[in-house]
Amino acid sequence: MADNKQAFQAGQAAGKAEEKSNVLVDKVKEAATGAGTAAQTAGQKISEAAVGAVNVVKDKTGLGK
Template identity: 80%
Template sequence: MADNKQSFQAGQAAGRAEEKSNVLMDKVKDAATAAGATAQTAGQKISETAGGAVNLVKEKTGMNK
């Protein structure tokens, strides 16, 4: 009987560990997705700023005409 009880408890512990690991992996995936979105937004802002700077230089140097 003790062997069955120990096996059952071991199975419960393994199930809890697996669930905790799944929750942690979900959090990691969410953080990675958020970081990717943030990086993409930052890249777009940099690109827009650089484009504006190029246009300003063209305008000031008369290359825009």
């Protein structure tokens, strides 16, 4: 009888541990997605700023005409 109870408790503990690990994995995935989005946005802003800078140089040097 004690063996069944111990096996049941071990199963419960394993299930709880698996659920906690799944929650942590989901949080890590969300954080990684957020970081990727932020990096993509930053890259886009840098690219836009570079294009703007090139256009200013072209206008100032007369190359843009």
